[in-house]
Amino acid sequence: MTERMLALTGVTKAYGQVPALAGIDLDVSRGDLLAVLGPSGCGKTTLLRCVAGFERVDSGRIDVAGRQVAGARGHVPPHRRRVAVVPQDGALFPHLSVADNVGYGLDRAERRGGRIEEVLTLVGLDGYGGRMPHQLSGGQQQRVAVARALAPRPPLVLLDEPFSALDAQLRGELRADVRQALRADGATAVLVTHDQGEALSMADAVAVLDAGRIVQCGAPAEVYRDPATPWVARFVGDAVLLPATVDADVAVTPLGRLPLRGPAADGPVTVLIRPEQLRLAPTGGSVATVVRQAFHGHDALTTLRLADGTLLTARTLDEGGALPAGAQVGVTVRGPVRAYAGPV
Known part of the structure; x- marks a missing residue:
């Protein structure tokens, strides 16, 4: 012991x-x-x-x-x-x-x-x-x-x-x-x-x-x-918190249907997505507009706006160069998301 x-x-x-x-x-x-x-x-x-x-x-x-x-x-x-x-x-x-x-x-x-x-x-x-x-x-x-x-x-x-x-x-x-x-x-x-x-x-x-x-x-x-x-x-790292609805163990979010980490009751929830879970590509996924990008050397933080006005922050490696403000990108989510009961 x-x-x-x-x-x-x-x-x-x-x-x-x-x-x-x-x-x-x-x-x-x-x-x-x-x-x-x-x-x-x-x-x-x-x-x-x-x-x-x-x-x-x-x-x-x-x-x-x-x-x-x-x-x-x-x-x-x-x-x-x-x-x-x-x-x-x-x-x-x-x-x-x-x-x-x-x-x-x-x-x-x-x-x-x-x-x-x-x-x-x-x-x-x-x-x-x-x-x-x-x-x-x-x-x-x-x-x-x-x-x-x-x-x-x-x-x-x-x-x-x-x-x-x-x-x-x-x-x-x-x-x-x-x-x-x-x-x-x-x-x-x-x-x-x-x-x-x-x-x-x-x-x-x-x-x-x-x-x-x-x-x-x-x-x-x-x-x-x-x-x-x-x-x-929010306190332990950067966080993207989105409104969602649980339907049959899947969170229906502005970024599509996402798998959940752990059980959650059906109904309105708030889901947590870490910025490094967001993947950006020229096409595919949900379409977002680049608001700004902050370069940190080892990675970059990109602020994005979805068509409904929802703001996201993605953390990406500097693989394809800077993304200019106004550029259109596709956003997908890697891995499961954490759900919290009700709105935040």
Whole structure:
């Protein structure tokens, strides 16, 4: 049986009359990385601060490595929870070397035992122990912060949007390296982020938070391909939502009769189509007019208008060159679509 390293049960937290967490239930297994994903103000940071012990919960309980740290038995202070936090800015001690920063929470035996060098190698900074923080780039400072969190082998590592201040290319490289380091060290982690790509690419599971409630929790592919609600569909990636009617397990839509992913009751529904499901061709399918096209290098997003005025967004590879505004194309849909009861 998989060991639970973090368990939240019915956790609530409010600031005055404003609820921040409204009954949170979450489990994180040993060695997994859970991404808590949501918009600004949804309660992500409050959740992290409650797990770390910086905030007291109003009700419910939190267990770390099988030990209750918040709940009916009282509030265990942060320094006694053995939970490591990697903040947004790294928060290194400027007067200490890289090695001394990493070894700050270790006893003398652990310092001499090679743990500092081990975790620096894990984060790609082998040989950097003698440098000072001001001699490092922003990305390197974040790697040191991760190494410092891993050094004492805590049961849980909390990552508070640690890549948000970095440029896009560096952010992508660091995500992959940090995920590899966490996995290599067998660490259990919770990543708090508002970046959908970050959550989907790094996590073993994604918990989508909205207004202090978890609206869906599952594997990244599940959350993306089968979002629980239209709101989740819009938040986790680009979404095309169309009115439709279910007829004998098929959705009748402005783009024709489309197969459904999962059962749906007959009658009015809203269907979800991801932009990459739309295929454009000179002929065939439903006729649409190109409104505009945004080129992103690896792909292009094309906004289209059907004859009834319905707007669509298609994501395509740049195979046939740019499509000018006003051009007529045929649109077809690849794969099944997700249906939600009633109009959105």
